[in-house]
Amino acid sequence: MRLKNMKKAFKIAVDGPSGSGKSTIAKKVAKKLEIEYIDTGAMYRAVGYKMICEGISRGETNRIREILSRTEIDFRGTDIFLDGICISNKIRTPEVAKMASSFSALPEVREKLVELQRKMAGEKSIIMDGRDIGTNVLSDAEYKVFLTASIRERALRRWKEMKDKGEEISLKQVEDEMIQRDFNDATRTINPLRKAKGALEIDTTEMTIEEVVETIIQSIK
Secondary structure, three states: OOOOOOOOEEEEEEEEEOOOOOHHHHHHHHHHHEEEEHHHHHHHHHHHHHHHHOOOOOOOOHHHHHHHOOOOOOOOOEEEEEOEEOOOOOOOHHHHHHHHHOOOOOHHHHHHHHHHHHHHHOOOOEEEEEEEHHHHHHOOEEEEEEEOOOHHHHHHHHHHEEEEOOOOOOHHHHHHHHHHHHHHHHHOOOOOOOOOOOOOEEEOOOOOHHHHHHHHHHHOO
């Protein structure tokens, strides 16, 4: 269902807090519009995962820079590859999420990943989701969306996702960690989470996935 009237490449930026449905929605919009989807959240998780594997702490600036200089992140379909190895099933854990949130505030990490993200956007039509896409990474995007939902609903979604994967964790723990991540994302000095000017804001709390997808597509049309 590629939009017939689009004569050149275009970009869709989707921002929002953890658990608001960004990745799920963006993937479906990409499929319907026949454009490429780039999951920036997974890229930060990949960095968090690598730092865990390397035993790196947040204060080791020189080591972080050295590791980033030899870090390759790529997507093949819906899978993410770190240094040539698929890590899709290794980055959706509370430990990795916490590390991703912590390291994402570092200038070195953001500079490296934003460079990769803009390069991925290139000249093709893409939809990219994250926390500073419309305000920073793709500030020139033709279409900007900001997804949100109640903290309880977002935590419940993430908890169910983790339970389905066999992870043992309480809903309260997921909610507490999400509240902390919201705070980290909104208060970091570099490109904090906020709604981009002119972005379409959608509260997904009581909406189905299909309803959100259709709302975005209709706004683009």
